[in-house]
Amino acid sequence: MSQQRKQWPLWEVFIRARSGLEHKHVGSIHAVDARMAIEHARDLYTRRQEGVSIWVVRSSDITASDPGEAEALFEPAKDKIYRHPTFYAIPDEVKNL
Amino acid sequence: MYTQGLDSLGADCLHQATDAVTLEQRFQSKVDADERIEPKDWMPDAYRQTLIRQISQHAHSEIVGMLPEGNWITRAPSLRRKAVLIAKVQDEGGHGMYLYSAAETLGISRDELIEQLLAGTAKYSSIFNYPTPTWADVGAIGWLVDGAAIMNQIPICRCSYGPYARAMVRICKEESFHQRQGFEIMMTLARGTAEQKRMAQDALNRWWWPSLMMFGPNDATSKHTAQSMRWKIKRFTNDELRQKFIDITVPQAEYLGLKVPDPDLRWDEQTQHYIHGPIDWKEFEDVLKGNGPCNRERLETRRRAHDEGRWVREAALAYAEKQRARDTQAA
Ligand SMILES: [Fe+2]
Ligand SMILES: [Fe+2]
Numbered sequence: 429m430s431q432q433r434k435q436w437p438l439w440e441v442f443i444r445a446r447s448g449l450e451h452k453h454v455g456s457i458h459a460v461d462a463r464m465a466i467e468h469a470r471d472l473y474t475r476r477q478e479g480v481s482i483w484v485v486r487s488s489d490i491t492a493s494d495p496g497e498a499e500a501l502f503e504p505a506k507d508k509i510y511r512h513p514t515f516y517a518i519p520d521e522v523k524n525l
Numbered sequence: 526m527y528t529q530g531l532d533s534l535g536a537d538c539l540h541q542a543t544d545a546v547t548l549e550q551r552f553q554s555k556v557d558a559d560e561r562i563e564p565k566d567w568m569p570d571a572y573r574q575t576l577i578r579q580i581s582q583h584a585h586s587e588i589v590g591m592l593p594e595g596n597w598i599t600r601a602p603s604l605r606r607k608a609v610l611i612a613k614v615q616d617e618g619g620h621g622m623y624l625y626s627a628a629e630t631l632g633i634s635r636d637e638l639i640e641q642l643l644a645g646t647a648k649y650s651s652i653f654n655y656p657t658p659t660w661a662d663v664g665a666i667g668w669l670v671d672g673a674a675i676m677n678q679i680p681i682c683r684c685s686y687g688p689y690a691r692a693m694v695r696i697c698k699e700e701s702f703h704q705r706q707g708f709e710i711m712m713t714l715a716r717g718t719a720e721q722k723r724m725a726q727d728a729l730n731r732w733w734w735p736s737l738m739m740f741g742p743n744d745a746t747s748k749h750t751a752q753s754m755r756w757k758i759k760r761f762t763n764d765e766l767r768q769k770f771i772d773i774t775v776p777q778a779e780y781l782g783l784k785v786p787d788p789d790l791r792w793d794e795q796t797q798h799y800i801h802g803p804i805d806w807k808e809f810e811d812v813l814k815g816n817g818p819c820n821r822e823r824l825e826t827r828r829r830a831h832d833e834g835r836w837v838r839e840a841a842l843a844y845a846e847k848q849r850a851r852d853t854q855a856a
Contacts, residue, residue, distance in 0.1 A: 434842060435636050438629070455692070456626045458635060460845035472619050475612075476699075495565045 438487040439465040441472075443479035451483050459484075556757050561687040564630040572756055575749070576686055577631050579758065584624035585642045585649035589823050591617045593657040594666060602660060609706050610663065616699050623692040630688045643828050651809060652735050654817030661714055661721075661728035667707015669729075669736040669774065675700045676770045677740065680760035689758075708777065715781040722782075729778065730786045737801070738809045740767040746806075771799045 436458040442451035454473050459465035465484040473479065493501060509515050518525050548567050555562065562568055591614045598614065601607035625635055641647035652670055657663065678697055684690040714725035741747060741763040753759035761769075778785050789802030811817065 435634060436838070436842060455623060455695075456629070457622070460841045461848065464841065464845075472622050475615070475619065492565065495563070495567070 436460050439469075439484045440487050440490060441465075441469040442483040442485070443469075443473055444481040445479055447480055451481065454478075456487060457484070553755075556685045556755075559683075559757075560685075561690065562685050563687045571752075572758075573631050575753065575756070575758060576689065577628055577633050579753075580624055580628040580631075580689055581633075581638050581641065582648050582650075584621045584628060584638065585647055586653065587617050587621035587624060588642070589649045589653045589827065590670075591621075592823055592826055593653055593655070593819075594663055596657050597660060597663050600660070601663075606710070613667070613703050613706065616703065620696045620699070623695055624689075627686075627688040627692045639831070643824070643831055645815070645824060648813065650739060651812040651817060652739050654812050654819045654823060655731065655735055656818050659724050659728060661711070661724040662732070664707050664710030664714060664725065665728035665732040667703050667705075668711050668777070669707075669732050670739070671700055671703040671707060672774060673736045673739045673770055675704060676766050680766075681758075683757070683760060685757035711781055711783075715783060725781070726783050729783050733786050734804065734808075735812075737767055737771070737804055738806075738812075740764075740770065742806065742809070743804075768798055771801055775799055 437460070438456055439459055439462075440456050441454050443454050444451045457465055457468045457472060459468050462484055466482050469482050469484055474482070505511075549569060552562070552566075552568060552572075562572075594610060594617075595614050598607060598610055601610050625638055628638060629635055638647075642649070652673075657666070675697065678693055678700065681693045682690055682697055684693065711725050711728075714721040716722075744750060744762045744764045747763055750759060750762055754762075775785055775790065787802045789800070791800055792798075793800050812820070815821075
């Protein structure tokens with residue numbers, strides 16, 4: 429019987445803890461539409477003033493990178509250590525660099 | 526820290542190493558290195574199934590766990606107690622939701638999970654099959670049952686599976702108030718009239734042993750412990766956690782002036798631990814099998830709530846679909 433019964437869609441929830449901070453993923457929720465997703469997210473994820481703003485997005489609308497491609501995507505940055513300031517040896521007597 | 530590998534990077538040693546090892550070895554070494562496994566990462570099927578079983582049992586326990594205390598919301602002795610109890614029960618519902626979400630990341634749907642609970646094929650913690658005949662039970666549950674839950678849950682905050690660990694961090698943050706409000710109820714009763722104190726003692730008598738059983742069977746008979754420890758789903762054995770719980774809870778009972786219902790209980794100078802009497806594992810098995818005092822009542826209550834809420838779920842979905850159709854027509 430459950431096969432034909434339709435589930436409420438899944439939404440990912442993002443919360444801004446305080447103004448000045450970015451929205452951060454906190455979990456997911458089931459809801460029939462965006463309005464209900466926000467209301468449920470508010471009940472579930474902000475019972476202790478954890479947020480001042482909520483974003484919800486349909487989970488099926490998110491495109492994620494494939495963990496199998498992680499090396500191809502992220503390894504190239506590994507040997508470019510000259511992108512970090514500590515790569516450069518500057519004598520101690522030089523100040524403010 | 527960024528430059529420390531510079532001189533040794535001459536060869537492309539990094540890439541070759543990984544080709545030879547199998548997926549399973551790579552998975553285990555990630556776990557060994559205390560890295561987290563995330564939903565889209567490769568994982569052994571048995572790891573996935575173990576997690577689905579454990580997380581869903583945990584979720585069901587939170588949901589069914591609302592019932593014994595929910596019984597007292599309308600009868601709480603003051604407005605303050607009522608507001609606190611509503612907040613606590615609402616938290617437990619929330620914990621169930623966090624955990625169902627975590628289980629869903631493993632590829633099982635919320636509907637399937639709930640169906641397993643309602644069909645009686647999924648397990649939930651045996652503790653919630655005991656009745657709550659007096660107000661003192663609400664105190665004992667907060668103090669002992671939430672106390673035992675915290676002991677169990679804190680190590681899971683470092684579980685190898687990311688979504689489960691993160692859900693557990695949220696849950697643990699919320700549990701502390703549950704335990705403290707329960708202890709406060711016990712304290713109030715223990716300092717009250719003789720009859721109130723007797724009520725507190727009676728609740729402790731009934732909840733003590735079932736609380737110890739919450740940690741699961743003895744290590745010697747626990748089937749899943751070794752593998753779960755290797756996978757870092759579990760960090761301590763059942764007996765280790767049970768011992769910790771006893772060691773911190775007995776002095777709290779003493780503070781309340783209540784007596785732990787275990788004639789064999791004594792402090793052991795040598796090990797610096799309490800030694801407790803034998804646990805009635807037959808009772809544990811019975812309750813787990815469905816023969817506890819409230820198993821049927823709990824499931825029936827859940828089923829009724831699910832059935833009676835069906836029209837709301839369907840109507841909300843139909844409304845949203847109609848709304849969407851109207852929007853696309855207008856566009
Ligand atoms: Fe909980
Ligand atoms: Fe709790």
